[in-house]
Amino acid sequence: MTGADASLQQRQRPIDYIPRITAQYSGLGYGEYQWLHSDEPSEWTPVQRPLRESRLGLIATGGIYASGQTAFHYKDDTTYRAIPTDVGTPDLRATHFAYDLTDARDDINVVFPIDALRTLVAQGEIGELGPSAYTLMGGIYSMRRVREELIPQLVQRCLEDELDVVLLVPV
Amino acid sequence: MSSARDITRAAGPARSVYLDFPLGHTSGRPHDPELNLTIMRETLAAFETLTEPGSMLHLNHRWSSTDNWKDKVFAPVERGEVAGDSSPSSGYDDDRVLRHETPQYQTEEDAAAAHAEHEGEDCLVCAGIDY
Numbered sequence: 001m002t003g004a005d006a007s008l009q010q011r012q013r014p015i016d017y018i019p020r021i022t023a024q025y026s027g028l029g030y031g032e033y034q035w036l037h038s039d040e041p042s043e044w045t046p047v048q049r050p051l052r053e054s055r056l057g058l059i060a061t062g063g064i065y066a067s068g069q070t071a072f073h074y075k076d077d078t079t080y081r082a083i084p085t086d087v088g089t090p091d092l093r094a095t096h097f098a099y100d101l102t103d104a105r106d107d108i109n110v111v112f113p114i115d116a117l118r119t120l121v122a123q124g125e126i127g128e129l130g131p132s133a134y135t136l137m138g139g140i141y142s143m144r145r146v147r148e149e150l151i152p153q154l155v156q157r158c159l160e161d162e163l164d165v166v167l168l169v170p171v
Numbered sequence: 172m173s174s175a176r177d178i179t180r181a182a183g184p185a186r187s188v189y190l191d192f193p194l195g196h197t198s199g200r201p202h203d204p205e206l207n208l209t210i211m212r213e214t215l216a217a218f219e220t221l222t223e224p225g226s227m228l229h230l231n232h233r234w235s236s237t238d239n240w241k242d243k244v245f246a247p248v249e250r251g252e253v254a255g256d257s258s259p260s261s262g263y264d265d266d267r268v269l270r271h272e273t274p275q276y277q278t279e280e281d282a283a284a285a286h287a288e289h290e291g292e293d294c295l296v297c298a299g300i301d302y
Contacts, residue, residue: 008200015175017178024245027247051215067281067286070285070294070300071223073272075272132296138296
């Protein structure tokens, strides 16, 4: 296929992951996966000030840790890590059971956009980053444990860090 | 940010930004800082431009010149191509990783560094772990 032909190729619609993953799990004989479904969107909180004056927080799933920290484990891990936002990018690691880690281990920015965020701070487009980014595993099968154990701790950390906005980067 | 539009829509965040890349690339492409910076600028702009609860901004970047990568995502495996294939007939390979309950380090050096770091004291950054 020539480049011109390729550029004309029609885009496929976004993948519907829920039916594909549900079919795979039931095809393998596992119980039906309980997807989170909200009837209403989360409560709307207006942004208080422009981004260039804001302190931005980063919360990422994807099993990211910094060298020297304990790695995540693969079964319903409801712990989190606080990673200083001035961490050296080469010190960041990724470990996970549910996605292909090849590119994340080659360049962590594909799941933890720390270099882009630091560049935007340096260029004055973001006011500043919070002192820590928070990372977690995701892939936790108990919504109750996420709601009762993990989220309240993360909310507390965000309040203590006096963040204006928080960017969530799931995998 | 999201690379799984239907999962994010079902969860219903107040604001979201969708990037049509394969899972494991929520914020960009490896070693492409210019693209990743553009993605981040467009993403953060949504804090100031989205006004309706539940709205999702679609970014226009494309993973490759074709979308053929989508055909193989969570798709049943073609059987009968390999002589003597005696796999079960579900059509799916079980490629899920064992759910270990011990830390899974990327490198041996990380395990040693973590042990050295945590010897004899509680760590304030690996929250929720009992030592």
